[in-house]
Structures are given as C-alpha cells and as structure tokens.
Amino acid sequence: MTDQRIAIIGAGPSGLAALRAFESAERAGTEIPEIVCYEKQDDWGGQWNYSWRTGIDQYGESVHSSMYRNLWSNAPKEALEFAEYTFDEHFGRPISSYPPREVLWDYIDGRLRSSNAKDKVQFATAVRWVQYHRDTDTFTVTVEDLKTQTTTSSEFNQIIVATGHFSHPNVPGFAGIETFPGVVEHAHDFRGAEKFADKRVLMIGASYSAEDIGVQAYKMGARSVTLSYRSKAIGHVWPQGMEELPLVERFDGSQAHFVNGEVREFDAVVLCTGYLHKYPFLPSDLSIHSSNNVYPQGLYRGVTWQNNPKLHYLGAQDQWFTFNMFDAQAWYVRDLILGRAPLPSADERAESIEQWTQRFKAIASEAEEIQFQADYIRDLIEQTDYPMFDLDSVVEIFQAWVNDKVENVLTYRDKQHRSVMTGTLAAAHHTPWLRELDDSLQRYLSTPPKDELEKLLDQTETAASAKTT
Numbered sequence: 001m002t003d004q005r006i007a008i009i010g011a012g013p014s015g016l017a018a019l020r021a022f023e024s025a026e027r028a029g030t031e032i033p034e035i036v037c038y039e040k041q042d043d044w045g046g047q048w049n050y051s052w053r054t055g056i057d058q059y060g061e062s063v064h065s066s067m068y069r070n071l072w073s074n075a076p077k078e079a080l081e082f083a084e085y086t087f088d089e090h091f092g093r094p095i096s097s098y099p100p101r102e103v104l105w106d107y108i109d110g111r112l113r114s115s116n117a118k119d120k121v122q123f124a125t126a127v128r129w130v131q132y133h134r135d136t137d138t139f140t141v142t143v144e145d146l147k148t149q150t151t152t153s154s155e156f157n158q159i160i161v162a163t164g165h166f167s168h169p170n171v172p173g174f175a176g177i178e179t180f181p182g183v184v185e186h187a188h189d190f191r192g193a194e195k196f197a198d199k200r201v202l203m204i205g206a207s208y209s210a211e212d213i214g215v216q217a218y219k220m221g222a223r224s225v226t227l228s229y230r231s232k233a234i235g236h237v238w239p240q241g242m243e244e245l246p247l248v249e250r251f252d253g254s255q256a257h258f259v260n261g262e263v264r265e266f267d268a269v270v271l272c273t274g275y276l277h278k279y280p281f282l283p284s285d286l287s288i289h290s291s292n293n294v295y296p297q298g299l300y301r302g303v304t305w306q307n308n309p310k311l312h313y314l315g316a317q318d319q320w321f322t323f324n325m326f327d328a329q330a331w332y333v334r335d336l337i338l339g340r341a342p343l344p345s346a347d348e349r350a351e352s353i354e355q356w357t358q359r360f361k362a363i364a365s366e367a368e369e370i371q372f373q374a375d376y377i378r379d380l381i382e383q384t385d386y387p388m389f390d391l392d393s394v395v396e397i398f399q400a401w402v403n404d405k406v407e408n409v410l411t412y413r414d415k416q417h418r419s420v421m422t423g424t425l426a427a428a429h430h431t432p433w434l435r436e437l438d439d440s441l442q443r444y445l446s447t448p449p450k451d452e453l454e455k456l457l458d459q460t461e462t463a464a465s466a467k468t469t
Contacts, residue, residue, distance in 0.1 A: 004033035004157040006337060007141050008120075009127050009281070011039035012046015013108055013323055014314035015162035017330035019117040021386075024084070025334060033337065036154070038143055040064065040126040044118075046164060048105040054189040059146040061126055064167050069192040070220075070439050072100045074212050078417040078426065079397050080323040083387040085111040086421045091445075096429040098413035102441040108323065127281040130159060132308060139310070158310045158337055161279065165292065165316060168278035171271060174204075176251035183268040187213060190270055197221035200265060202256055204228045204248060205272030211236075213270055215409055218242055219434060226264060228256075236409045277316070286311055292318045294373055295360035300349040302356075302376060303329045304336065309343055312336070320373050320398060324389070328377045331386040341383050370398045390420040410434050 008018050015037055022032045040061055041049055050067040057063050073080075076097045081087055087095060090110045095103070112118070124146045131140045142153045169188040177184065183195075187209040193216040201217045203210040206229035214225045218241060225242045227234065233244045245258045254265045277288045277296070286308060290296035294317050298306055305311040312333045315326050335341035344352070356376070363369050374391040381388050397417050404412035413433040416426040429436070430447060 004337065005155065006033045006035045006158050006160065007139070007154075007156040008035060008037040008160045008162055009130075009141075010046065010162035010164065011037050011041075011044035011121050011123075012162065012164055012315075013048070014164060014326045014330070015039070015046070015160075016044060016108060016112060016117075017323070017326040018160050018162055018314060018333065019120060020112060020115075020327070021330040021334040023112070023115050023117055024331075025338065030338065033157075035120045036156075037121040038125045038127050038141075039121055039123050040146065042123055044112075044121060044123075045105050045109065047166060048101060048108065050101060050105075052191060054185075054191065059124065059126075061146065062167070063188075064163075066166055066188045066190075067101060068190050068213075068216075070100075070216060071212070072413060072433065072439065073098045073104060074208055074413075075320075075322075076397050076401055076415075076417045076426075077104070078419050079321065079394050079401070081419060081421050082111065082324055082327060083389045083421055084327075086419065088419070088422050088424050094424050094427040095445075097415060097417045097426040098429075098433065100439040100441075100444055102439065103444050106441055130282050130286070132283075132286065132311075137310070158312070160312045160314060160333060161282070161316075162314045163279065165277050165288075166275045168276045169271070170274045170276050172273055174248055174251055177269075179253050180251045180266075180269060181254055182266060184271070185269075186271045186273070188275070193217045193220040193222070196268060198223050199267040200224045200226075202226050202228060202248075202264070202266045202269045203272050204269065205274070206230065206232060206234050206244075207272055207274065209274075210234070210270075210272035211405075211409070213272060214242060218410075226266070228258065236406060239410060288313065288316055290316075293360070294318050294320075294363075294369055294376075295356055297353075297357070300344075300353055301332065301380060303333050303380075304343075304349075306346070306349055306353060309336075309349070317373070320370050321377060321394070325373070325377050328380040328384075328386055331384040332380045335384050366402065367399065370395050393420045 008015050022035055026032045041064060043049060047065050047067055049065050051065055053063050055063060077087060077099055078097060090107050126144050126146055128144055129142045139156045139159050140153050141156055144151045169186040171186055190213055196217040197220055199222055201222050203214045210227050211234055214227050217225050227244045228248050229244060230247045245262055246260050249257050249259045255263055256266055257263050274292055277290055279287045288296050288298060296316050299313060300306050302317060303312050314329045336343055363372055374395050378391050404415050416428060418425045
C-alpha cells in the first residue's frame with residue numbers, strides 16, 4: 001500500500017489532523033504513502049487564519065476564513081482538546097477554558113510545529129479540478145500555483161477532502177432589503193464589532209454565529225441588538241438592550257417588519273444564515289449535497305464516500321465536537337488507506353449508513369444530538385489506535401456549557417472546566433471576558449497589573465464578604 005499517492009485538499013484543522021495521523025504512524029515505524037497537501041492560503045490553520053480581507057483575497061480567490069478579529073472560543077476548550085496533544089503539554093501550565101483565536105491557532109500549529117509536515121504542504125495552491133478515472137481507479141488533481149499562476153496536474157490513488165464547510169455562505173433574500181441604507185453583511189464577512197458602537201444591529205439567524213456576534217456587538221457598545229429567528233428562538237435571558245424576535249418579513253428603508261407585526265429601525269444587518277456544502281473542484285457525483293447536520297448523507301462512517309470509497313471527507317458534519325472529532329476521523333481514514341482497517345462491501349457500508357441515519361432521524365433534542373456525536377466518535381476511535389478518552393464526560397461539559405449560557409450569556413466564558421485528558425482544572429483568566437478588549441496571545445498569557453476598575457471591584461467584593469461573615 002505504500003506505493004500509493006494521497007492528496008489532502010486543505011490544511012485547516014481537518015487537513016492538519018490527517019497530516020498528524022500519518023505522521024503518528026510513521027513515527028511508530030510504519031511506511032506511509034507519498035502525501036501531498038494543497039492549501040490555497042499562505043499558511044495552515046484554515047478558519048483559524050484571521051485575515052482582514054473579505055470577499056476576495058490577494059490572489060483573486062474567494063476568502064476562505066470566516067474568522068473575526070475578536071473571536072474567543074464559544075465552547076470550552078476541554079471539549080475540543082486533542083487526546084494525544086493536550087493544552088497542558090503545549091502551554092506548560094493551565095489556561096482558561098475559553099481562549100481567544102490566536103491562542104487556539106497557536107495550539108493547533110504547535111502540534112505539528114516540530115514535525116516535517118509542512119514539507120508535505122503546497123501553500124498558495126488552489127485545487128481547480130479532481131477527475132476520477134474508472135479504468136485506472138485513480139484521480140487526476142489539477143492545481144494552480146497562485147503565486148506563479150502555473151497550472152499542473154498529478155495522479156493520486158486516494159483523495160482526502162479537508163476543506164470544511166463554513167466558507168460558502170448561505171445568503172437568502174428578504175423583500176425590500178435593497179432599500180436598506182445601512183451595512184448588510186454575512187457572518188462570513190464580519191471582521192469586528194467595534195463598528196457597531198452606538199448602532200442598532202439586527203442579526204438574522206438563531207445559531208451560534210448570531211448569538212456570538214450579537215454578544216460581541218453588545219460588548220463593543222451597540223445601542224441595541226436584535227436577533228431574528230426563523231423557527232425557534234435561542235431563548236437566553238438577554239441583557240437589557242438585546243432581544244429576540246421572529247423572522248423578518250420585509251424591509252422598508254431602515255425599518256424591518258417582523259412576522260409578528262413588530263417594527264424596528266436598524267443601522268446594520270448581519271446575516272447569520274449558515275453555510276453551504278460546496279466543492280467547486282469536485283464533479284457532482286463526488287460532492288456532498290446535504291444540509292448542515294451531524295450525519296450528512298452519502299458517507300460511510302461519516303467520512304468515506306459510499307459511491308467511491310477512495311474519496312474521503314473530514315469535518316463534513318455539523319459540529320459539537322471539533323478538533324478531537326477531526327482526529328478520530330483522520331486516524332480512521334488513515335487506517336483505511338494503510339489497509340489496517342478493513343473496508344466493508346458496498347452492501348455492508350449501506351447497511352451501516354442506514355443504521356446511523358435512522359438514529360440521526362430519531363434525534364429529538366440538543367442533548368441527544370450531542371450524545372449522538374459522542375457515540376459516533378467512539379465508534380471511529382474503536383477502529384484505530386487513537387487514544388480513547390472519556391467522551392461521556394465531554395458530553396457533560398457540553399451540557400454544563402449550555403446551562404452556563406442560559407444562566408448568563410455574558411459571563412459563561414469566565415467559567416472553568418476540567419480537562420478529561422489530564423484532569424487539570426482550567427485557570428481563571430486574569431480579566432473577565434466582558435471587560436477584556438485585548439485578544440492577543442501576549443496579553444492572554446501575561447499577568448497584567450490590575451487597573452483601577454479591577455481594584456475597585458476587589459474592594460467591593462472584600463467589603464461584601466466581610467459583611468456576610
């Protein structure tokens with residue numbers, strides 16, 4: 001099997017998981033195939049590569065990342081921690097449960113920083129087309145070097161698609177929106193909430209993007225934040241100045257009319273309306289055509305294309321778990337490619353897909369969906385040598401996170417969780433999230449002196465504690 005050539009498309013968290021999986025096998029003495037990874041950005045990291053650019057990048061390509069400047073993890077890091085490279089190992093000390101984007105990029109980069117994995121990546125290289133040849137059971141991958149504008153083609157035995165599915169925004173239309181005089185943007189193009197200071201902001205959507213960008217806008221001094229939902233409200237107890245309303249029916253200039261008859265005026269609209277599965281480099285018979293859910297159709301064990309099992313997808317699911325799920329998928333795909341894991345017959349694969357599909361269709365709550373994904377990851381890890389970890393405890397962390405947000409959506413990032421990998425309790429960040437305006441790695445890892453407000457709050461808390469005793 002080692003005379004194979006494997007193409008990995010994308011070097012974000014999923015592509016890095018694939019590189020790490022093969023590297024792990026190689027370090028253990030296994031001869032691995034030739035691997036070529038194509039990444040259209042100048043560095044790896046995928047979504048975690050922040051860029052000020054929106055729309056079109058410096059090469060004239062569509063901007064991949066939806067990352068915004070002041071993003072902090074909106075789920076506990078203990079739920080995404082790598083089982084074979086912990087936060088303790090990387091940082092050498094406990095850090096808080098909700099790090100900012102620079103910290104998480106440093107973590108995923110650090111796992112491969114001392115390896116030769118970058119030698120396998122061709123950066124600033126866009127995959128233009130993948131063609132399968134039935135007669136030879138191989139693929140031709142045509143790519144363009146974006147710096148030299150040179151197009152080349154190479155042959156591969158198997159393909160791993162690791163481009164994610166949060167880069168092609170779903171942009172619905174609304175009656176009259178062309179008359180809206182303010183800013184209209186999709187969450188994919190959102191880069192910072194500072195511009196919303198003293199603005200009336202409308203978030204259309206009831207997902208994590210709407211919740212987080214809405215709270216960011218509140219943090220940065222928006223005059224008001226309204227979240228508009230289509231079918232179900234998020235349902236938090238929002239602070240004064242934030243509210244939820246049902247779907248927008250139409251716009252009339254700066255006024256938005258909602259289906260319940262309410263009318264509000266806005267200065268800015270952010271479409272938090274999700275993303276599309278879109279793979280412009282693949283023919284339609286190799287592409288996922290699915291809504292964003294935890295079990296997209298057409299994939300055996302959520303990774304291998306049923307109609308051509310030499311094509312694999314990583315990270316194609318809607319996600320509760322992220323980095324460690326990508327690892328579980330990557331280790332399993334690696335073992336399929338190396339012949340360590342048997343590939344069942346087409347009928348057996350179809351039966352497995354049907355069993356998981358029926359369970360997926362029976363999901364009736366958020367809690368059941370989280371447990372579904374935990375059980376899915378457990379099934380993958382059981383097929384490989386990836387370190388098994390306490391998935392049920394991670395489910396409990398997710399449930400605690402959900403409850404913390406219900407309790408107070410402005411303070412849940414100040415909570416501390418315990419690593420299921422090391423048992424380490426997360427540190428308390430030196431500054432409450434709502435007052436932390438510097439998202440840099442340097443600031444995060446420092447111990448800054450307390451400002452006057454912090455000293456005043458400490459005195460107030462000390463006085464209150466003295467009264468109760």
